[in-house]
Structure formats: C-alpha cells, structure tokens
Amino acid sequence: MFIKFLSKFIIILILFIPGSFIFAQTLEDSIQKGLEKSNTLHAASLEWASLNEKLKQSSAGKEIIGSLSGSLSESYSGNSGDYSNSFSNSVTATISKKLYDGGVSKSSEKINNLNIDKKSIQIKVLEQSIILEIINSHLNVFLSQKIRELREKNFLRVKEQVEANKARYQAGAINKTSMAESEARLARANSQLIEAKLNLNNSIEQFISNVGETPGDLTIPTEVMNVPQDEENAVSRAERFSLNIALAKLDLLINQAQYDSLISSVMPNVTTSLSGTISESTRNGNNEGVTLSLSLSSPIFYTPATSSKNREIVALARALNYNLDEAIKLTNLNVKLKLNNLVSKKSIISAVEEELNAARIASEATLKENQFGAKTILDVLDSEINVLNSEISLWRAKCDLVRSSFEILSETGELHTESLGFKPTAPQYKYIEIVAPPLPSPFSVINPRKLFK
Secondary structure, three states, X not given: OHHHHHHHHHHHHHHHOOHHHHOOEOHXXXXXXXXXXXXXXXHHHHHHHHHHHHHHOHHHHHOOEEEEEEEEEEEEEEEOOEEEEEEEEEEEEEEEEEEEOOOHHHHHHHHHHHHHHHHHHHHHHHHHHHHHHHHHHHHHHHHHHHHHHHHHHHHHHHHHHHHHHHHHHHHOOOOHHHHHHHHHHHHHXXXXXXXXXXXXXXXXXXXXHHHOOOOOOEOOOOOOOOOOOOHHHHHHHHHHHOHHHHHHHHHHHHHHHHHHHHHHHOOOEEEEEEEEEEEEEOOOEEEEEEEEXXXXXXXXXXXXXXXXXXXXXXXXXXXXXXXXXXXHHHHHHHHHHHHHHHHHHHHHHHHHXXXXXXXXXXXXXHHHHHHOOOOOHHHHHHHHHHHHHHHHHHHHHHHHHHHHHHHHHHHOOOOOHHXXXXXXXXXXXOOOOOOOOOOOOHHHHOOHHHHOO
C-alpha cells in the first residue's frame, strides 16, 4: 500500500516540477533549437528548392509544343447599292518537337545539378556560421552567469565585512582610513556586480535572438569530440572536408559546364512538326490538309559574340584555378593558426588552475595571519579578490577552449549538422514541397469583352 502511494506521489511531483529543474540545457540543445528557428536557413532552403525546380526545366527545349492558330476574314466590294462579299476562314493546329538540340538540354541539366550542389555546400557554410553564433551566445550566457554569481558572492562578503568594520570603528578598533578603504572596496564590488548583471542581460538578449527562447540552466562540455590534435591530421581533414575548397572546385566544374553549353548552342538542331489545317473560302471552297515536316538548322560561322564568350570562359577558368590554389593555401594556414590557438587555450587553463590553487593557498594563509594579528581584514579581502579573479579567469579560459575547438571544426568543414550528427535542417536531407497557385488556361484570357472593352 505504501509503495503504491509513494509511486503516485513521485509521478505527481514529476508532473508539477518545472522542466528547467529537471533538464539542463546543453550546448547541443541550444544549437538544435537555434537551427530550427533560423529564418536565414529557411530562406536558403527555399532557394535550394527553387534550384531543384529549375533543374526540371532543363528539358524545356525538347518538350512537345502545341499551338493553335486561326484566321477569319470577310470583304465587300462593288458600287453603291451593288456589293459582293468574299470570305476566307482557316484553323491550323501544330505539334512540334525538337529531336536533337545539339546537347543544350544536357548541358543545362549538368549546370543546374552543379548549381544545386553548390547551393547545398553554401547552406552548410551558412549552418556553420549559425552554429558558431549560437555557440558564442551559449558560452557568453554561461560565462556571464558564472561571473554574476561570483561577483554577487563577493559583494555580499564585502558588504558583510563593511558592516562589521562599522562596529569596530565605533568601538575604536580600527581607524577612519581603514573604514574608508573597506567602503571603497564595497563600492567597487557593487559596480562590478552591476556590470556583471548588464553583461548577463545583454548575453541573454543575444541568446534569445539566436536560439528563440530564454536560456535555462546552461552547461558546457568539458571536451569537444572529434577535434584534430595535431597539425598533420588537421590539414589532411581540411583538404578533404573544407567547404571553401569544395566551393572553389565546384566553381571550376560550373565554368567547364558553361563551356560545354556554349559548344552545344552552336551545334545543328533537328526539329519535326505535324500540322493539320482546315480552311474555307469563296474562291477555293472547303479544304483540309496535314503536313509533316523535318527541319535541320545549323549556324554557318561563329559570331564575334560567341568567340568573345569563349574567351571569357577561358579567362574565368584561369582565374578560378588561382582561386582554388588560394583557397587551399588560406585553409591550411587558418587551420594551423586555429590549432595553435587551441593548444594555447589548453596551456592557459593549466596556468590559470595553478594560479587559482596558489591564490587559494595565499588566501587561507592571509586569513590565518589575520587571526593572529599579522594581517588586516583589508588584506584578507584583497586575497579573496585574487581568488575571485582567478576563478573568473578559469571559467573564461574553459569557455575559450570550447569556442576554439568548434572554430577549428568550422575551419576543417566539419561543423554542419551532417558532420556533427545533429537532426538535419538543410533541405538536401528532406523533401520540400512547393505549393503554387495553378496557372490560368491559355483560352481563359481570350474574352471578347476584354478585347473590345
């Protein structure tokens, strides 16, 4: 009986405890929520979808085309009171299809596919930028919360000491100078607390803008996984996965596809058409006919514009090759710099931890010396401030290490959702349905009232 009552009590307790007290908000949670609510990413996804629709238009030049034309004429001639009339009516329906377009459709399809690939990589670049913004927002709020907590504890500690010093001053145990110095420390602690609260509020506003909700009990990882540990591994991964290098290579492929498209545009074309005509006139009477035609067209020579386009593509190809070499060089350089920065952050953490341990030992020693009268209470407050500053430096160094770890992943091209294993948000991982209003029928616009209005 007691077990049933206890289980019901636990269930009720879980239901009524606020979620923020149950779950801590990790860095991964913030990234996922921020990506889902990013308007910039949604816009890029629709641009990707529009490129997919453009791909479907590649074969437009080889589709069957149908047209309907008609004519009606009536004429009157003669002297006054003596007229004769004649008329001529005809209706022609034609269906035509290009049998061979010189490879224009194929080249267009290749260019559109490459543009889709390029947009997919650009979305990954955008994802990386958004993820870095969210990471910075998360770390800034986390660090600001820690600093605010430490500043608040320091303010309360100094305030308590000032109240104690007032009693000592009134009792004549300390002089006016010591009292003024303790009050100055309280004012400084208060101003630092005000600044810490302001920084926290600003960090929270930036977090809400990037993530879409108020931060909860934020946490940070002690270590970021899959970060390269040496220069050789970092450079190798960057050359394989760097998005900037991939974009530079795609630009070269697109330029080559444009050259193929130029060649296709000056190739012969073969078109077939089938026409049916019904006509009636005063001279020829009723007449019906069917016409099947096959046409071949080809340019006789290259125009100056075509030759200029050819030179343009060749010049651009050379420029893009230089751009690729520069992208590889800059990526390798940035990866090495980021790795050096990461190594230094680890060393800084070790140094600050030693500093904090030393400051704590010194603070404890100062407190004991104060108890024996060798140090004043102001010396104790100064030693506690040193511990406080070391604690802030340590939290800042830990946040910088996390930030640097993700920055090097961004430089190697491994910070997007596909690489991190997050829930995908980019459109290349899912189908985007585009709902468009139906196009009007061609005959719906033929309205005599509109024509003669």
